[in-house]
Amino acid sequence: MNVQEVQFRNFAPETSRVQFSSDRASFQQRTAVVAEAAATEVEAVDREARFPRKAIDAARKQRLLGTQIPIEFGGDGASMSDVTDMCYALGRACASAGMIFAMHQTKVACLVRHGGGSAWHEKLMRRVATEQLLLASSTTEGQNGGNIRFSSAAVERAGTEISLLRDATVISYGAEADGIVTIARRADEAAGSDQVMLAITRDDYSLEPTLAWETLGMRGTCSAGFKLNFKGTAEQIFPVPYDRIHAQTMTPVAHLCWSSVWAGIAAAAVDRAQLFIRKAARGSGGNMPPGASHFTAAKMTLTKLRAIITANLESYAAREQDERALSSIDFQSSINLLKVEASELAVAAVLHAMRACGLSGYRNDTDVSIGRHLRDVLSAPIMINNDRILASMGSATLMSAVPVSLRD
Known part of the structure; x- marks a missing residue:
């Protein structure tokens, strides 16, 4: 284990038999x-x-x-x-x-x-x-790309029994999951945006592989494509329409959690850049190496990234029990921009860290190699494409007032 990357040795292991506390x-x-x-x-x-x-x-x-x-x-x-x-x-x-x-x-x-x-x-x-x-997610299907507010597949009903046949182009870790949370059109006659969410468990469905997962980074997510064939009961449909789930929970929680992972990747890269700069400075009698300014930029970018996530966490916590506030244009714009900004900042921080390390960071066989981190973090702007998010926000941002003070 690289202790510069993961500094966790001061914690004692626990077992599943321990009575866990929630502090x-x-x-x-x-x-x-x-x-x-x-x-x-x-x-x-x-x-x-x-x-x-x-x-x-x-x-x-x-x-x-x-x-x-x-x-x-x-x-x-x-x-x-x-x-x-x-x-x-x-x-x-x-x-x-x-x-x-x-x-x-x-x-x-x-x-x-x-x-x-x-x-x-x-x-x-x-x-x-x-x-x-372990619950997986199935929101991407057919040709809809990352537009999870439009479903092609529809729930079929026969009394209290329901079924769903879905061409899921991506189900991350689908083959390893114990259940899947998915979305679909409410019924055959429903519009693509009239969606429901279903929770299904492994004994309810089968998966037929259709697309492999051979990618630049995030390779261990095993986000292969499958034909999903589900049969179950109507009670597995969430009692709340998906449009509310999407605004109140799916979007804010996904963007907060994803951004935190990307910040973690950036932090690991900055750790390695710091290690390189310290070693280089010691080896040259205290003189800073040429890439030192990039380490400073990486550290500052990571600080900004963490601050943006923290601000949005506080904003979400303040509105968590207020459905109207969670669905407001201002909050939805902010939480969508979090995804865009966090993904871009994470990439920038990792790139600065690699340039701080120079060839040592570019190589795959050094203790400060940043290639894996860069490949993984490059998924961030593509995962629900930033361009799609920004394009969809155009009308909403026009309707949102420009703050008149710093505290608004």
């Missing part, structure tokens, strides 16, 4: 165990494009997969701030493990916020907490 120190300690496990296989996960099994197994043992589930359903009742801290730590250790964790937690957040009052979804909450189920 922040416990979350940090438990996450540290998972991050250490992730760091031991990160190179193999990237090289072989394989699922980060050690990291996810450790997350199960530390009971982090159900950490957001309310205490009354067997979880920790962790806050979004707690979850994004976990995403950041795991992103530093292994980008793929961090992103899998982030996507899973986004689905769990939808279940927690919008599944209450539904006996089927409350039972699933208990199962996630008790069995530490």
Whole structure:
């Protein structure tokens, strides 16, 4: 393990038999165990494009997969701030493990916020907490690209039974998941934007592989394409229309969690740049190497990235119980811009870190190699393409007032 990249050795391992507490120190300690496990296989996960099994197994043992589930359903009742801290730590250790964790937690957040009052979804909450189920996401299909507010496949109904056949061009870690949270048109006659969300478990569906996952980075997310064939009951449909879930939970939580993973990748790269600059300065009698200014730029960019995430976390927390505020134009614009800004800043920070290290950072066989970090973080502007987000925001930003003071 590279201790400059993941500094978690001061935490003692715990086992699944321990009575876990839900305070922040416990979350940090438990996450540290998972991050250490992730760091031991990160190179193999990237090289072989394989699922980060050690990291996810450790997350199960530390009971982090159900950490957001309310205490009354067997979880920790962790806050979004707690979850994004976990995403950041795991992103530093292994980008793929961090992103899998982030996507899973986004689905769990939808279940927690919008599944209450539904006996089927409350039972699933208990199962996630008790069995530490891993939930995947299926929102991309056919030719819709990253437009998750339009579905082609529709729910078919026969009394209380329902079915869904979906051409899912991407289901990240779909073959490894214990369940999938997916969206579809409400019915055959419904418009593409009239959507419902469903939670389905492994015994309800089959997956037929259609597209492989051979990519530049984020290789361990195993985001292959599948034909999804599901048969279940109508009670598996969330009791809330998807447009509300999308605005209140899916978008803000996904963007907060993803951004935290990207910040973690950037932090790992900055760690390596700092190590390189320190070694170079010691070797030259205290003279700074040519790339020192890029290290400063990397550190400043990471600071800005973390500040943007923190500001949006606070904004989300202030509105979390107010559905109208969460759906407002100002909040939706802000949380979408978080995704755009965070992804661009993360890429910039990693590029500065590589330039700080020069050839040593460019090589794949040094202790300050940043190639993997750069390949992983380059997925950030593409994952729900920034251009698509900015284009869709044009009308909304025109309707939003320009603040008249710094505190507005």
